[in-house]
Amino acid sequence: MENPTNKNVRFNSLDYLGYTFNINQKCQLTRTQTDLFKLIKTSIRHRLRRQKEAQVYCAI
Secondary structure, three states, rough: OOHHHHHEEEOOOHHOOOOOOOOOOOEEEEEHHHHHHHHHHHHHHHHHHHHHHHHHHOOO
16 A cells, blocks of 8 residues: 655645645646745845834834
8 A cells, every 4th residue: 555645745725825826726736836925925024024123113
């Protein structure tokens, strides 16, 4: 019997990423692609937070 943990896990939705993407929800992503999306989202969020903090600091 084949071990299911060795297969690429595929997802049908991007909802859990926290963003509304203009992508068909039937789009199939591998776990690696999903992890990359999460990493990019986190990176963008941190960059925006640092920019906002810098603006507040400069405004004081």
